[in-house]
Amino acid sequence: MTTSAGELKQWMSTLNLTEAASILEESLLDAQSKDWSYGQFLNHILKYELQRREEKQRIKRMKWASFPFVKTLDEFRLEEQQSLSKRHMEQLREMLWLEHTYNLILLGPPGVGKTHLSIGLGIEALERGHKVSFVAMDTLVHLLKTQEIARTSQIRMKRILSSDLVIIDDLMFLAMEKSESNLFFQFINKLYGQSSIILTSNKGPEDWGELLGDPAITTAILDRILHKSEVIKLSGDSFRIKHRETIFGNV
Numbered sequence: 001m002t003t004s005a006g007e008l009k010q011w012m013s014t015l016n017l018t019e020a021a022s023i024l025e026e027s028l029l030d031a032q033s034k035d036w037s038y039g040q041f042l043n044h045i046l047k048y049e050l051q052r053r054e055e056k057q058r059i060k061r062m063k064w065a066s067f068p069f070v071k072t073l074d075e076f077r078l079e080e081q082q083s084l085s086k087r088h089m090e091q092l093r094e095m096l097w098l099e100h101t102y103n104l105i106l107l108g109p110p111g112v113g114k115t116h117l118s119i120g121l122g123i124e125a126l127e128r129g130h131k132v133s134f135v136a137m138d139t140l141v142h143l144l145k146t147q148e149i150a151r152t153s154q155i156r157m158k159r160i161l162s163s164d165l166v167i168i169d170d171l172m173f174l175a176m177e178k179s180e181s182n183l184f185f186q187f188i189n190k191l192y193g194q195s196s197i198i199l200t201s202n203k204g205p206e207d208w209g210e211l212l213g214d215p216a217i218t219t220a221i222l223d224r225i226l227h228k229s230e231v232i233k234l235s236g237d238s239f240r241i242k243h244r245e246t247i248f249g250n251v
Helices: 004-014 018-022 024-033 040-065 086-094 114-125 137-147 150-162 176-191 205-212 213-224
Strands: 101-107 133-135 165-167 197-202 230-232
Touching: 004 024, 004 040, 004 213, 018 024, 018 040, 024 101, 024 230, 040 114, 086 150, 101 114, 101 165, 114 133, 114 165, 133 137, 133 150, 133 176, 137 165, 137 176, 150 176, 176 213, 205 213
Parallel strands: 101 197, 101 230, 133 165, 165 197
Antiparallel strands: none
16 A cells, blocks of 8 residues: 555645654655655654754743843853853853752842843753843842732743743842832742742842842842852953943044
8 A cells, every 4th residue: 555745745744744744755765865764754753853942942941031131141250250260150151050940140240241241141042941030120020029910920920930041130229118029029939949049139138128128028039049159259340331332433
């Protein structure tokens, strides 16, 4: 009995092998011209199916991460950041801290690369198959306050809470009311032990009480974040000012 390529494609689509089905005719021709064995033919189309599925999942993870921009670790100007050694960068890149649900706290003045480093680590984690979410602190407060009444906030919060790595950018951006601090504590408590957190801030944990207001809530949040954490202090001049662009050119 002879089975047509069209029937094979239909069966493959039914089995959800849609990517392999899309290259079936081309692969059959290659198999004939290159004298592939049955095993080589199956390896070819199934490998393509897996590669395409992995690529689609990577694209979906990148979209859901909601990075404000894409900057990799290779683009980080390590030579201009003397407070972070090459050895430490490689240790961060290895992602052992993520596998053991450690948190990272990136401290330093504006423009020294905190957000770039956090996104670079997020992309590295994402490429290894982890789910990552990036959220600015002011956006997070808005999501926490509206998740019970806005479906879009509810969906975004669900994605964030299901992430392996949550990046919270600019912690000291604005002071919180007590109700907001309580919501933030509940959020951190849900992540505690199940997800790693990267926090960027221009002030150290000893000053976070100014933001959170309530001493008891501040202590509870710090207890959960600092339990398993690495504090990385970045220093130096602002990259943005040092490498600013001008409309006048060199004079």
